[in-house]
Amino acid sequence: MNPTDLSLDDLDRAEAEIETGKRGMRFDQIGSFEPNAPSFLIQDVLERDSQAGVIGDSGSGKTFAVLSLAACIATGKPFAGHSVAHSGPVLYAAGEGRAGLVRRFHAWAKANGVDPLNVPLYLADRGAGLIDADQIAELRAAVRKVAQLHGVPVILIVDTWARALSGADENSAADAGQAIAVLDELRREYGGMTTLVIHHLGAADKTRGRGSTALKAALDSEFLVARNQSSTILLTATKTKDGPTPAPMAFELEDVFLKTLEDGRKVSSAWARPVEYVAESRPAGKNQSVALEVLKQLYAAQKQTLDGAGFAGREALVLVSDWRQACEAAGLDRRRFSEVKASLVDSGKVFLEGPHALLDADAVSGAASESGGTIVPPGRRTHSAMSEIGVSDAFGHFGQNPKGGR
Structure with a gap:
């Protein structure tokens, strides 16, 4: 039923059921709940x-x-x-x-x-x-x-x-x-x-x-x-x-x-x-190599930004949407991005978590060495507050800016 179709009689009936305990919702002070695993x-x-x-x-x-x-x-x-x-x-x-x-x-x-x-x-x-x-x-x-x-x-x-x-x-x-x-x-x-x-x-x-x-x-x-x-x-x-x-x-x-x-x-x-799960190691094609290098540089750039802002312990995270824009700016055909992303995920070189793209441990180490910091790889991530830095912050690595920005 559309909310605009509700009559006063419908609302009165619902409120009467709530008063008699037949139905209803309530708000409780959040601190009264114990945090459970x-x-x-x-x-x-x-x-x-x-x-x-x-x-x-x-x-x-x-x-x-x-x-x-x-x-x-x-x-x-x-x-x-x-x-x-x-x-x-x-x-x-x-x-x-x-x-x-x-x-x-x-x-x-x-x-x-x-x-x-x-x-x-x-x-x-x-x-x-x-x-x-x-x-x-x-x-x-x-x-x-x-x-x-x-x-x-x-x-x-x-x-x-x-x-x-x-x-x-x-x-x-x-x-x-x-x-x-x-x-x-x-x-x-x-x-x-x-x-x-x-x-x-x-x-x-x-x-x-x-x-x-x-x-x-x-x-x-x-x-x-x-x-x-x-x-x-x-x-x-x-x-x-x-x-x-x-x-x-x-x-x-x-x-x-x-x-x-x-x-x-x-x-x-x-x-x-x-x-036993074993990540396949196979030669990456040209597009996969470009996309992977772009993602590494986005990680490194974001880590540098976090460190410079005084958040050395913060996780470096890259949005898939930012990665896509950066790949296009680096010359990758936008129509191939989904295929290339799927290939990198299938090979175990990249992991997806929500809106973010994560590198495997070896690639993370390489990106960390470029930034001079430490990036938390998949499987060892914490639940600290997550900072998301726009793709424009990392485009110094490519010498150009995406059209339109974020």
Whole structure:
């Protein structure tokens, strides 16, 4: 309902319900709350009572990775070396490929020595609709039934975001906001439950989910799934709202024989087996070399500015938007930036955290030596106040200024 459509009777009715304690909100003095450490589902990876997202192209292995995550949460088994801090019922609402999910789960269970019938992982008979009122009611009733029979779910997985928004505009912030509100309400109703959505990448920019950015803005954490040149599945954090960024995780698909049918056909599938993450080292192309050098110089320039302003201990951070402008000023075709950025992220030379681009440890050391200071590399960043210095402060390194500035 549009706020302008509210009548005085509607407002009076709402206020009466608030007075009787049926509904309402309140403000509490913030100092009365004790600061607590984050409560995790998967230690240092996925928080309880949070909204998470996993993005990736078709064929990237995102469903394999998420199914492994779901099974580990349901059974309490470690996920890619991270302990499961809170296990419990897991809900998986898939809008497509349910038969394949069943085979993949049985492959995971067999490979991990788990009886499939003892795993509290529940697969919905249809996708989760987050727009249509009838579908929302069906979802809420289905979640409630599992909670009554098996205990409060610890996570609800929605696969995929596009199917959940069926009948709506994926590019609309209003439609995305409505769907997010449904998930928020479910999390409030089942305190501590996390919701996770699986989403496809955009056609042009392979570093972000397609459609409205309202989804990513609402996420507490986001992970990108991609394959490297060896077909290893890489799970990399692209957003962490609070706390340190998890280190990248790697998986390889391992085939598992399941059974032989009466007609002699064999049924098999695969599961995402955790392996050690190794950043690929491959020769950088000309554009990648230019972009990487630009980012190093932006880091060095920003560090010098911070040191000169008396903030020697402050983190040096570079906005992706500033990096893009600097690359264009250095001669890189603006149409190639997204491709070059994705290539550097995939190779492990650059990490993305929110709006910032971070260098790997080796590149950070080089940038620090140029500035004569110390830059905090990914994985060792603190939570001091973050200063953002415009790209114009660093353009002395390139001998020109961007058009229009910031």
